[in-house]
Amino acid sequence: MLSFIVLTIIHSDPQVITPFGFVNITFLLIMLVNKIINNITKSEDPFIIQEVKQYGSLKMITFKNIKVNSMIDYLLSDDVFATKIIPGSHIRLHESSIYSWEFWLKPSHPFTLVNNKQLIIKDNEFSRFTSFCMSKMKELSLVGIHYPNQEVHNLIKSLSSSGKKNIITLVAGGSGISFILSILTFILKLNLNDKVYVYWSVKDVNEAMLLNDYLNEFDLENTQLDLMVRINVSQFEETPENEHTRIDLEAAISKIRSKSKTDIRVEYQKRLQMISVVDNYKNLPTTQDDTDISCWNVCCGPKTMIAECRESIHAHNESISMVSPDTLVEFISEEYMF
Incomplete structure (x- = not known):
């Protein structure tokens, strides 16, 4: 420049x-x-990859960085000076030290935080950064921490407000699950009596195991949240390896269902239909004491998925705008290229 x-x-x-x-x-x-x-x-606080779990083409990265690890949950502190982790926050990482000329000439890479110690990336054969740099014990440079847009802040305020019933649909495609899980993490920690639908479209059945492992980190048995999860494996190939993974996945989600009221299912060779997403806002539950109902739809994935989801929500809002204007769905999107 x-x-x-x-x-x-x-x-x-x-x-x-x-x-x-x-x-x-x-x-x-x-x-x-x-x-x-x-x-x-920042050079005295390196970003170190501690663990890498592979799920097909996706990786769950566990890292060590004092600044990010010390970020506290948005809902746990009223301190305006505290470094808080807000759902949808992302960081920028660089493969080189700040003392290297490459740091100043090569671009950094953005990644969405699932929480203050984990993020999810997708292997990209065209990217040396995701295929090589994101490996165990690799030391990277943290360039910056960035917060989400105002729409996400509005969702967080609605979730944190007493006297509200939230109906939230979270839609993700591929690595877009990282953005969605950052919001779901916040919701699960709040442990409110809200209704949350999660739809995740993947191509590889191995990727679906990531969500199972994520959910097992929470005490779903004692949560008040009414949670429904649908995983769509759009390109399931019936190979012995995939069949073995499918059996393991079905056993794992059956265990989740048996221990909690979470409604979780996996569908194979089926494309995610946005009509099922819109159906979540029909026949809304009645609330006691005239509690306000807020409806939200968050979509993170490729441009085509976001466009289809936005069109469906827009059509739904138009159909109820005259009858029930108080239950219009707020739409939030984040585009992921892959």
Whole structure:
């Protein structure tokens, strides 16, 4: 960027561009100095990959980083100065040390946090970062922590508000489950009497085991949450290995069902239909004491999935806008390229 501005000044008419060029160069130098100062303080707190669990093309990464690990749940502190982890927060990582020239010339990579110690990535044959750098005991550089948009903040406020009944549908495709699980983690910790639907579309049955392992980390037996989970394996190939994984998966989710009231199922060779997502907002439950009902739909995945989900929610809202305007569905999306 700095070289671009300098070369633009040289190439253009100096009388026109030079004053603005000097101003831009000044701002860029300030940003560069600020970046150096901020990252020097981070160099003593490396981002270390502690464990990598492989689920097909997905990886659950457990990491050690003092700054991120010390982030506290949004709902547990009123301290405005505390570093809080908000659902949908993401970090940027770089494979090189800040003392390397590569750190300043090569781009960093964004990843959504599931919680303050885990994130999910997808192996990408075209990306050296996800295939090589995300390996056990690999030391990376934390470039920054970024919070989600205002729409997610509005959802969090609604969940945290007393006197509200929330109907939430979480839709994910592939690695988009990372964003969705960050929200589900928050909801499970709140342990409210809300209704949550989770839909996850994957291509490989091995990937589905990730959600099973995630749910086993919570005490679902004693939760008040009314949770329904649907996993769609769209490209199930009947090989001996996949069949063995399918049997293990079915046994695992049967165990979850037997120990809790969680309604969890896996469907094979079936594409996720958005009509089933919209059906969740029909025949809404009645509440006591005229409790307000808030309806939310969060979709994270490829552009086509988001567009289809948005269109379905928009059509539903139009159909009830005159009859029941108080139960319109708020739509939130996050696009994942793969």
